[in-house]
Each structure stands twice: as structure tokens, then as C-alpha cells.
Amino acid sequence: MMAITFENVIFDRIIDNLNSIIANEFGIQIFYDEHQGNQSFLLQPVTDEVLDTLSHGQIREVTVNIQYELDLSNNITKNSFKQVMSITERLKRLLFNNNTYSVSGENQFRNGSVGSVEYEQEDDKIRSITTFTCQTLELVWKLKQTQNIKSYQTIRIISLGHLSTHLRLLEGQEVEIHKDKLPLPKALLKALESKNIKSEDK
Secondary structure, three states: OOOOOOOOHHHHHHHHHHHHHHHHHOOOOEEOOOOOOOEEEEEEEEEEEEEEEEOOEEEEEEEEEEEEEEEOOOOOOHHHHHHHHHHHHHHHHHHHHOOOEEEOOEEEEEEEEEEEEEEEEEOOEEEEEEEEEEEEEEEEEEEEEOOOOHHHHHHHHHHHOOHHHHHHHHOOOOEEEEHHHOOOOHHHHOOEEEOOOOOOOO
């Protein structure tokens, strides 16, 4: 079976960018499995829901829990709660300021919002759990070979990103090309028929 072309949307677009946004604002370590040290953030993907299926992609809504934990070693005071709430309020404002986020002009997610914040106390630890939800649009192009141009085989393999995609075209099959591979070389486009796809990822 030949490999398909895909994008790790929830990690590359959401989780990794949230990590960058938080790391650039706070001098606090960020983890994915468990809290470490006297304070840390924890990023946990919760849901990935398809809101709409389009002819050229999907609109998806992703929910991520962002935990902040303060370990006080049995020394919890009024100021301890104040610190956790202060960090959380700062995080909420940071997420609001980045509710639509782009990298190098390419949108990563949009309509980001904080749905709720929960506070927990466990022994000598205080934590906040901020629920962040955003939407992202994944686009693909569907292409089919219309003429045989073997002289362009090398450039096709490089441009299409995978040998299996090239081979499926040679067999006359329709393939999906992720927008990250666009634009394709003009010489290659002459031998391919693309469905009329309008990019909405602005």
C-alpha cells in the first residue's frame, strides 16, 4: 500500500504554535506528560472535531487544555493563590491577543477563545486548567495527469513530495496535494489537471 500525503494538523498548527506563544511570553518550562519543578505549564490536546467537510479540505475545531501548576512544598499562602491567578489571567490575555495566529503569512489557527478556567488544589500544589478552543482549515489539491511527460519525472517526485504520489499519477489515479507543496512548477502543471480550488486560508 502506498503512503498518503497528510499534515499533522493538531500538533504542527496548534500544539507547537501554542508552545511558541507561551514560551515567548513566560520564562516557565512547558511539558506534555507531567509537571516538573516548582512551576510549569502542561499542554494537553483534548478534542479534534470536524466542523465542515469541503471539496478541498476540512474545517476543524481543536480544544487544548493548558495547565499551570505551582508546587509550594507545604507552604501555601494567600499570595500563592494570587500568583496562580495572576499567571492565568496573563495567559488568558496572551491567548486573546493571539486568537488568530499566522506564521510567515500562513494562517495556523483562528477564532481562538478561552472557554473556561478551573482551579485545583492538591496537597501542596495549586493549578489552573485553561481550556482553549480554536479552528483551523486544512486544504488539499486534487490533481490528475492529463499527458505523459517522462522528462519531468524527477521534478515531479521532488515537487509532489513523495514517490508514491508520482507513481499513482503514472497509473492515472487522482491524488491529493497539500497546499504546502504549492505552487507547483509550471512545466508540471501543464501535465496535470487540477480541480478548481479556491484557497480560503487567509
